[in-house]
Structure formats: structure tokens, C-alpha cells
Amino acid sequence: MSLFLCVDCGGSKTSAVICDANGNILGRGLGGPSNFSYIPLTAFTEAVRVAVSTALDSCVSPSNTPITLPPPNELFAAAWFGIAGVDSPAVAQNASSALSVLLGIPIGPRLIIANDTHLLAAPLRHHPDVSYAITAIAGTGSCVVSFTKKPSGELVELARAGGWGWLLGDEGSGFHVGREAIRQIMFDVSRASLGITLSQTSTLKGKILSHFGIKNEQAAAEILAIVHTPEITIKNSHNTPGYLLVPKEKRLSQLTPLVFDAAFKDNDEFALRILGNVAGGLADQIAQLCIGPGEDMATKPRGVVVNQAILCFGGSLVGIEGYRALVLDELRKRGCVFQCVEFVEDAAAAGAAGLAAMTAT
Incomplete structure (x- = not known):
């Protein structure tokens, strides 16, 4: 049996999902915080180890019967990690080296390391009439990234706003x-x-x-x-x-x-004012990646045309409908109304299924 692993590494927790080649979820596991920028490498790998081990221990077939796992050196056909704090090629290489040793997967195409926002762009593959996606994470921290897709369905990152950490930014986040x-x-x-x-x-x-x-x-x-x-x-x-x-x-x-x-x-006015200000900060970063009023592709070549885009939210704060509505209201004030909006509740599961589908094709 081919197993596919996706791990969502965030500032509050680490979520691991294992699925088979058909995208059926076989196991899940949780670990501690794993923002790569905030904790030592040993703590990062331990959080991942706990999450993946727990997911492996929980694996059952779609018919709810135990499965026989492959040997350790052949355990995963591929793994995709979306990691908060991985914001440059050098940092991604450091994470790849540690995870390659931990999982026994050689550095290369079977081991995909990216920022955690990449997992949220998975819905773009399911909308053939949509050309772009903007992913907005708002949980413990925040980050906004825009994507387009190739005819093959492969997602390509266009631009990024925020994700600078609590000291310099994290607009729209719990810290904010x-x-x-x-x-x-x-x-x-x-x-x-x-x-x-x-x-x-x-x-x-x-x-x-x-x-x-x-x-x-x-x-x-x-x-x-x-x-x-x-x-x-x-x-x-x-x-x-x-x-x-x-x-x-x-x-x-x-x-x-x-x-x-x-x-x-x-319905505290003081609290609502606070959340309105915070939602406006996140909306500013989303709008920064869009082609807004008075702009065009000549002035912002890698900007996203909002009426051709899907907005994908992820994270604990934007998982709350009332707060998400505040962000969308602030976006409307900035002239940004998206073709569709989705909240990705389980980024690791979406990523695992997407990884299996990509490998199959």
C-alpha cells in the first residue's frame, strides 16, 4: 500500500494526516507547536515526530480494519509539509534536511517543503473556471500568499504579504x-x-x-x-x-x-472596534496582492484579478464566522470582492489528498 503524508506545522499545533493513493484518510495525529522560526530544530522535529507517530498508530483501512504498514525505509511514497516560518529557500533547505533524516525520505521530489499557506490553495484545483487563489492564514500568526495554476493543475506561487512574525507584523492574527x-x-x-x-x-x-x-x-x-x-x-x-x-x-x-x-x-462595542481594526489589517495584506481600483497588470504585473480568484481562509481566527465576515466586509470597502470564498478547515487532509492526486497523475 502506498501511503501519503501531509503535515500542517503551525504556531499552536502540528497536524499530520496519512492517506492512501485514492485519497482515503487512514490516520491522523497531533503534536505540539512547530513554527520553524520560533522554536529550536530539536523541538520542531519532536513535534513532527509525535504527530506522525500518532497518525501511523491510528491508521486503519477505509473499511475500518487494521492495515499492514510498509517497512520504515519505504513508509511514505511522498510527504508534503506546510510549515509556518519557512519563508526562504535557505530555511526550507534546513527543514528538508531535518525531515529527510526523521522520515527516511531523500531530499527531492518525494519530500515537498513549503510555507503552510500552500496547503490552503488546494481548492483552486477543484475550480476549473478560476485562475487564481489567495490564501490567508490567521491563527496564532498570519500570512497571505497568492497563487496561479498551470494547465497541468500545478500551483505556482505569485506573491506574498506579511508572515513576518509577531515582532514585525502578523496582522489579523491572535497576537494582533x-x-x-x-x-x-x-x-x-x-x-x-x-x-x-x-x-x-x-x-x-x-x-x-x-x-x-x-x-x-x-x-x-x-x-x-x-x-x-x-x-x-x-x-x-x-x-x-x-x-x-x-x-x-x-x-x-x-x-x-x-x-x-x-x-x-x-456585543461589546470596544471589543468589536478592536476586531474591526485587526480585520482591516488582514484585509490590507490581502488587498495588497490584488489588482484594485486604479491598478492594472502593467502597474502590478503579479497582482491577482479578484473576480477571477478564490479566497481561501485557514487558521483558528478566520475559522470563526463572525470574524471572517469582518474581514470580508473590510475587503469590500477596498474594492475586493472575490469570485468565491472558502474556509479550509482541515489543511492537512486537503494537502494529503492533493498529494496523492498529483502523484497519481
């Missing part, structure tokens, strides 16, 4: 949500210092301040010191707040569930 929440709190602190009466109350502010142990809104400025305090590595102190035990970027991204709950459950 947390950062914007703190920024909006501090804007209100500045307004209050001018004697301006704030127009709305907010359940979200109270939740965020409580999360950081700040007892009242008048002391909101204390949040700055908390955000900028370095991570405490000594973890045996019972008096150390939990938020000081995590890196500063996660200190912000961990606020995302509070913002989403306040926005979509409480």
Missing part, C-alpha cells in the same frame, strides 16, 4: 488581537488624562484588567509594565502571576479568547 486590545485600552487612558468622557462601557476592559490582576479601570496604565516585563524563568514561586511565566508575545495572544467572547457574545 491582543496587541490591539492593549493599545485601545491605552488610548482610552490617554483620553481620560485629557478629561474626555468615554462614550461606552466595556465588559472586555474589566476582563483584561482582571486577567492581569489590575483591580480597577483607574489603574489601567499599570498594564504597560505588565506587558513589557521580561519572562520569569524561575517557576517555583507560588506568588508569581501566571502571565509572567510566558513570553511577552503569548502574554498578548492569550487575550484573544476574551476579545472574541466580548465581541460576539456580549
Whole structure:
């Protein structure tokens, strides 16, 4: 039996899917975070090892009976890795070398290494009348990539926006949500210092301040010191707040569930304003890859004509319908209305099936 492996490596988890030559999913597995830019190589390969091993252990045939796996040196006919943080040929080569050793697959056509956005472009193959795809990942981090397809169905990357990591970008991501929440709190602190009466109350502010142990809104400025305090590595102190035990970027991204709950459950104006700003940042990056009003192929030769394109979303944040609607609304304001829009819920499964189909042809 020929087995095909696809692994989606992201900032929150690693998802591995194994399928047969017909695209039937045989096994799945999960591992820890595997953004190649953020963690050591040993941690990356361990996350992949756990995910792939778990997927192999769970393998059953389409009729739900155990299968006999090929020997280790012939285990996978091909493997496709979509890896957050793989943004250059040199980084892809480093990842290829490590994964080749881990899986016993020689570096070459059987081992495909690309950014995780590439997995999201799989729906383009199923739309013969669509010429382009833009993939937009918004989860822990974010990245936007445009593609076209050859007559053979092969996907070709055109251009990229974002994917610079939390320190320089990640617009539309979980980190961006947390950062914007703190920024909006501090804007209100500045307004209050001018004697301006704030127009709305907010359940979200109270939740965020409580999360950081700040007892009242008048002391909101204390949040700055908390955000900028370095991570405490000594973890045996019972008096150390939990938020000081995590890196500063996660200190912000961990606020995302509070913002989403306040926005979509409480209809909190303050939270909705935050998400609107964040959605606008992601929409700006998508629009950057499009041929917009006043532009043409001469001014942007590798731009995407939106009415000939599919927009493929992926990631935990854009998996939430309300947030996805905010992004699409911001795109409409920028003159970007796509021929069709899809949310790719299971990028690893789509990639595994696509890999099997490519190999068959």
C-alpha cells in the first residue's frame, strides 16, 4: 500500500494526516507547536515526530480494519509539509534536511517543503473556471500568499504579504488581537488624562484588567509594565502571576479568547472596534496582492484579478464566522470582492489528498 503524508506545522499545533493513493484518510495525529522560526530544530522535529507517530498508530483501512504498514525505509511514497516560518529557500533547505533524516525520505521530489499557506490553495484545483487563489492564514500568526495554476493543475506561487512574525507584523492574527486590545485600552487612558468622557462601557476592559490582576479601570496604565516585563524563568514561586511565566508575545495572544467572547457574545462595542481594526489589517495584506481600483497588470504585473480568484481562509481566527465576515466586509470597502470564498478547515487532509492526486497523475 502506498501511503501519503501531509503535515500542517503551525504556531499552536502540528497536524499530520496519512492517506492512501485514492485519497482515503487512514490516520491522523497531533503534536505540539512547530513554527520553524520560533522554536529550536530539536523541538520542531519532536513535534513532527509525535504527530506522525500518532497518525501511523491510528491508521486503519477505509473499511475500518487494521492495515499492514510498509517497512520504515519505504513508509511514505511522498510527504508534503506546510510549515509556518519557512519563508526562504535557505530555511526550507534546513527543514528538508531535518525531515529527510526523521522520515527516511531523500531530499527531492518525494519530500515537498513549503510555507503552510500552500496547503490552503488546494481548492483552486477543484475550480476549473478560476485562475487564481489567495490564501490567508490567521491563527496564532498570519500570512497571505497568492497563487496561479498551470494547465497541468500545478500551483505556482505569485506573491506574498506579511508572515513576518509577531515582532514585525502578523496582522489579523491572535497576537494582533491582543496587541490591539492593549493599545485601545491605552488610548482610552490617554483620553481620560485629557478629561474626555468615554462614550461606552466595556465588559472586555474589566476582563483584561482582571486577567492581569489590575483591580480597577483607574489603574489601567499599570498594564504597560505588565506587558513589557521580561519572562520569569524561575517557576517555583507560588506568588508569581501566571502571565509572567510566558513570553511577552503569548502574554498578548492569550487575550484573544476574551476579545472574541466580548465581541460576539456580549456585543461589546470596544471589543468589536478592536476586531474591526485587526480585520482591516488582514484585509490590507490581502488587498495588497490584488489588482484594485486604479491598478492594472502593467502597474502590478503579479497582482491577482479578484473576480477571477478564490479566497481561501485557514487558521483558528478566520475559522470563526463572525470574524471572517469582518474581514470580508473590510475587503469590500477596498474594492475586493472575490469570485468565491472558502474556509479550509482541515489543511492537512486537503494537502494529503492533493498529494496523492498529483502523484497519481
